[in-house]
Amino acid sequence: MISPHLQILPPSSVNHYLPTHYGIESCSTMAELKQHHSVFVKLGLSTNNDAMGRIIKFCSLSSNGDFPYALRVFCTIPNPDAFIYNTIIKGYLRNHLPRNCIMLYSLMLEESLVPNSFTFPSLIRACCVDAAIKEGKQVHAHVVKFGFGADIVSQNNLIFMYMHFQSLDEARKVFDKMPVRDVVTWTTLITGYSQCGFIDDAFDVFELMPEKNCVSWNAMIASCVQSNRFQEAFALFNKMEEEKVELNKFVAASILTACTGLGVLKQGKWIHKHIEKSGIELDTKLATTIIDMYCKCGCLEMAFEVFSKLPEKGVSSWNCMIGGLAIHGKGEDAIKLFREMERGMVEPDYITFVNLLSACAHSGLVEEGQFFFHYMIHVHKIEPRKEHYGCMVDLLARAGMLEEARNIIDKMPMSPDASILGALLGACKIHNNVELGEKIGKRVIDLEPGNSGRYVTLANIYATAGRWEDVANVRKLMNERGVKKEPGFSIIEMDGVMNEFIAGGMAHPRPDVQAQAIYAKVEEMLESIKLVGYVPYIDAALHDLVEEERENPLFYHSEKFAVAYGLLRTKQGETLRITKNLRICRDCHQAIKLISKVFDRDIIVRDRNRFHHFSNGDCSCRDYW
Known part of the structure; x- marks a missing residue:
């Protein structure tokens, strides 16, 4: 059946038909497209670049297209123009055939066709995908040769290409020579520096930006987060807030990851509430980031609440929640959640079993771990990694x-x-x-x-x-x-401020509580718990220290400072939440257990491996960590 958009026109009407009545834009399937194509052939338009270009564009770039069909049509055209070549280059790139893009461009030049500004962006990206740095430099020369040295899209792509090849100096030369730059230009350079590990250079470029939007702010914040420079990410976020830049889901995800890295629950809660108030779309990725933040800030209840309210739970959300239970030593709960995941007909992946086996390891569930290792292989056909x-x-x-x-x-x-x-x-x-x-x-x-x-x-x-x-x-x-x-360090959050303590350090940056007061509190803590049986475990110190040095360094491990500061700054009954960069030592573990009993406080310590919930003289890990 002929599409209702098409009419068979007499030859005299062909020229009238060409500019306005193709109707291809309304196509949604290849079947409709082929009807149009057959009419073009009947009208004698099979060699017309304008008509065939539209056919090729749909087949090459539409989600409902057929790229092999586009190639067959391309081969029938005697003199394809630059538009058609550009479209096929994009099609090759879209179909992950970057080398074909480069070869087709060579053919285009052999046919004496002059490339235009639409030729180079796809071609440059193809060089990146194909790791063709030599060809990429030749394309750069052609950009200049054909007069597109000031074309902002081509120049932005060249910056991206050189950063992709870690040719930072070349990227900066392109940037410096650009007469006009847009947000994409600046953001591409910032992201490139960051991905190459040059965060300070990225920050210098960011500071020079004449106008910043949420995209550029997110690029810089994300760069700091990816480099574990969480404090700097927070400083940028605070500055962004001061400048009244609207929070979007990408910035929210980045700063939530910073909260996760430092274990700062209060800031994470604020971001979560801000997301809800602002009406930001809570897609699967952002929801999983929120769940991960609550899990790794020691608040499983909130994590499970967010997880439970998700209208649709993808495998990443399940994995995140199972992983959260694992690091809190709740192996039995992780297994129950996995069984619920299976009942919900969600197919687990290899990450699911990494988290599940980790949960068994943290809880000492040897038989269960061995069972699930074989279950993964024989039931879910997942090869162990x-x-x-x-x-x-x-x-x-x-x-x-x-x-x-x-x-x-x-x-x-x-x-x-x-x-x-x-x-x-x-x-x-x-x-x-x-x-x-x-x-x-x-x-x-x-x-x-x-x-x-x-x-x-x-x-x-x-x-x-x-x-x-x-x-x-x-x-x-x-x-x-x-x-x-x-060096070991511990962080405790107070009123949205991250207070960092270094092992053996004498200074403290907050003026409201002097170092002497913190040391006095440490001494008080240790004297109090000695009355209920605490004996310093001196083997926790580095064994080649001289004898008289072997006890004192334990007293001044960073988590003891953080606990002392928390006791000084909080009211009775408040939970202390501490993040430590290293594994907690046996002496501090025993000391904090007794502190939780003597001072009647719940203390949550997140170390390099897991969470420890200290309460009334016991720890959630049951001394198994």
């Missing part, structure tokens, strides 16, 4: 099943990475297996020669066995390689 093997090694090693954990490492179809070996090394320290710890420690140091934690763990294993010469050799190796022990 390195992360799954890592969880199993962690699960068995934590439970003291060191040989079983080593057997998994030996049978893995891929080489174990430092995180997997590190899990076994940490367990060797906990369970005092010096022989295996020495073997694994040397392997993991070879894999991560710049990670101070690996050296310290091995040194402590040697020290526990009284092998002081080996301890000295580890320290000597660290010094020779210039490896410094990572």
Whole structure:
């Protein structure tokens, strides 16, 4: 049936038909398009660039098109123009055939066709996808040669290309020579610097921007977040608020991730409320970011409330909630939620099982973890990845099943990475297996020669066995390689302000509570808990310190400072929430358990591995971490 938009016109009416009556814009299927095409052929328009260009455009770029059909039509046209070549180049790029884009451009030049401003953006992107830096530079030369050195779209794409190839100087040269720049220009340069790790350069460019919009603000905030410079992200966000820039879902997601990184619940709650008041669309990605923030700021109740209210839960939302339960040591609840996910006919993916196995590892559920590892393979047909093997090694090693954990490492179809070996090394320290710890420690140091934690763990294993010469050799190796022990720090949020304490530090930036008051509170805490049985666990200190130094550094671990500050600044009954960058040591763990009892406070500490909920002298981890 002929489309109602088409009429068979006599030859005398062809010229009238050409400009206004194609009707192709109304096509929604290839069947309709082919009707138009057949009419064009009958009208003698099969070699007309204007008519065939419209056919090719629909087939190449429409979601309902058919790119192979476009190519067949293209091959029938004797003299295609630049518009048709540009359309086919876009089609090749859209169909992930970047090399064909470059080859077609060469053919276009051989046919003596002059490219226009629409030719180069797609061509430049094709060079990026194809990793064709040599061809990309040649295209750049052609942009200049054909007179498009001032075309802002082409120049923006050149900046993107050079940043993609990490040719920062070339990108900056393009930027500096541009007579006119738009927000895309500035944002592309900022994002490029950030992705290459040059955050300070990105910030310098951001500061020079004559006009900033929410896109540029988000680019800069996201850059800081991706580089774990969370404090700077907050400073930018506060400045953005001062300048009355409207919050959108992208900025909200970025700053929520910063809240997650620092574990600052109050700020995260404010952002969540602002999202609700502003009517920002709560898509799956943003909802999952909110859930993740609540989980990692120690507020599982709010995370579950947001999760439960989602009208549609995608696999990422389920994964996030299961992962949140895992890091809080609620393995049984994670398993229940997984079963609910299955009942809801949501197909789990490999991340689901990483989180589920991690939940079993954090809760000591050895049998359950082994069951789900096989269940993943045989029921859901998911091949184990390195992360799954890592969880199993962690699960068995934590439970003291060191040989079983080593057997998994030996049978893995891929080489174990430092995180997997590190899990076994940490367990060797906990369970005092010096022989295996020495073997694994040397392997993991070879894999991560710049990670101070690996050296310290091995040194402590040697020290526990009284092998002081080996301890000295580890320290000597660290010094020779210039490896410094990572300083511990803890953060506690008060009234929306992040207060950071460094292990052994004497100063505190807040004038309202002086350092002397904090030290006095630490002393009061320790004296109080000694009355109920606290004895400093001096083995938690680095074993090669001289004897008289071995006790005091424990008193001044950063989490003790943060707890003292929290007790000074909050009212009785308020929960203290602390984030620590390293794994909490055994001494601080025992001390905070007793502090929670003596001072009648709930204290939540998020360390590098998990959450610890201290209440009335107990910890949610049941001393299993």
